[in-house]
Amino acid sequence: MHFAGSIVVPESVEKPLDYYRNNTVASHALVSTAIDAGVRHIVFSSTAAVYGEPERVPVDESVAKIPINPYGASKLMTERMLEDSAAAYPMNYAALRYFNVSGADPEGRSGQVGKGSTHLIKVAVETAVGKRDHIDVYGTDYPTEDGSCVRDYIHVSDLVAAHLKALERLIEKPEENLVLNLGYGRGLSVIEVLDALERVTGKPIRREIKGRRAGDPPNLISSNKALLSTLDWSARYADIDTILTHALEWERKLQSRNWE
Template identity: 60%
Template sequence: MRPDRFAVLVTGGAGYIGSHAVLALLEAGWPVVVLDNLVTGFRWAVDRRARFVKGDAGDRELVPALIESEGIGAILHFAGSVVVPESVADPLKYYRNNTATTGALLESAVACGVRHLVFSSTAAVYGDAPSVRVDERMTPSPINPYGRSKLMIEAMLADVAAAHPLNYCALRYFNVAGADPLARCGQSTLGATHLIKVAVEAALGTRDGIDVFGTDFATPDGTGVRDYIHVTDLAQAHVHALDLLIAGPGESHTMNCGYGRGFSVLEVLAAVERASGQAIARRFLPRRPGDPGALIADNGLIRACTAWQPRHAELDAIVGHALRWERILTERQMAIG
């Protein structure tokens, strides 16, 4: 157990990124409590060393009781909705599940004296940035409700931290992909829209093919370019962010989480084809609303402020881990029936 003596609450800890963060926290010696309503998460994805509680992060009765009974001193907040096209079609869902829920969570945290919070933000707050490589000094300008819902939360965090003894780190994720290298968990959501997840499903025959949205972006091959970060490296970034908050009480941070280089949709599909040995059928369609052409992280700040060092930064490694996890899921489905 960590000498700090408090436990960490992980909201959304049964989801894709949250379940990997739970593993990273446990391996760093933290006592972990997971709170998840299991709308998109999976109970089996939570490591048995963590305590699991089914419920909502915005529950103003459950959360304070949990903080008090479990000795929670920090929160890693992953709970929320994350699909950009869905946010355009149903914006109120995103302002409810993301912004309003986080507001309620912050009320509980402040009332119970929680001192540290690491927030799952997104590079979508940058919108259609004026340059391909973005850093934290750029003025956020989200172009979809998902990004706006997260930027609202960042503003709430800043205001709360100025008024109360709570510091925070907002980690702006770029495109998260891959799976635990030991195959303990991975992206398991039905109907997921993450490119690498969809591509490995197509390679294994559980999808007919893949839709490529946009071939006329100002990129080398016309398809969208993204900075793909391995989910395990991202989980480790959260542990380092928590250590940073504890070491500097009163100081808060907003930092990019990416590798600083990008790959196009067609480059990702080629990597999946290499790993699987299978050709992937493609359907070329118009751009989706709210999709920027290219987005790559400047990760200098997180590397300067913390000891974070990516360990799985190669595209082929990311794809290989995602493909292995997808094979495990496929075998499970076949066994079930």
């Protein structure tokens, strides 16, 4: 399973060659070494960013892939490398296109770490525990119900479960590859997420309304029909209050141990 990569979209715009080196060139080294070593199945962390600004929503896997930043392009190149390799060498692969990964392990064993995250739910829970003074809302004039951007947040444990099912399927059907969106097929706006967090914590979250960010599509929701029909997978943690509760518990744990 190949999770490693550089993942910050604006940074990829500033340092495209770093992103092609780390996401594409380094993946080439990994994939070729793995194939040489006899690895038969590769599961790859891809991303909804391969679709760019999709022509239709919910986004199914056949939507045109026109990434609008080097991050998405660097991941799409790796997908293509895997596709061509699977046609030529004795291996198969799954490219799993994650939508917005969120939450934390329900048992508190793992979660997101690191300073300067740009993920909405991470930033929101950091604000809730007092690590940040407020959260910026980038744009409230989008053509969505409340004007803020809508995304498909998937709990990390549901994402993990889909990886295990994907690997089982690759082993069972070595002649097939998998290209699947990982999302719930459900959209939540930035404001809905922040309102839910206020409900979970019982406290207001200070928000500052900012302008739109370049390259943020208004609506990014997956179609997960292929996921549901291909793998024996179902969502266990889709409820946003559950996602936020787990993310919050993890953030409190980090804080109590003085971890970042």
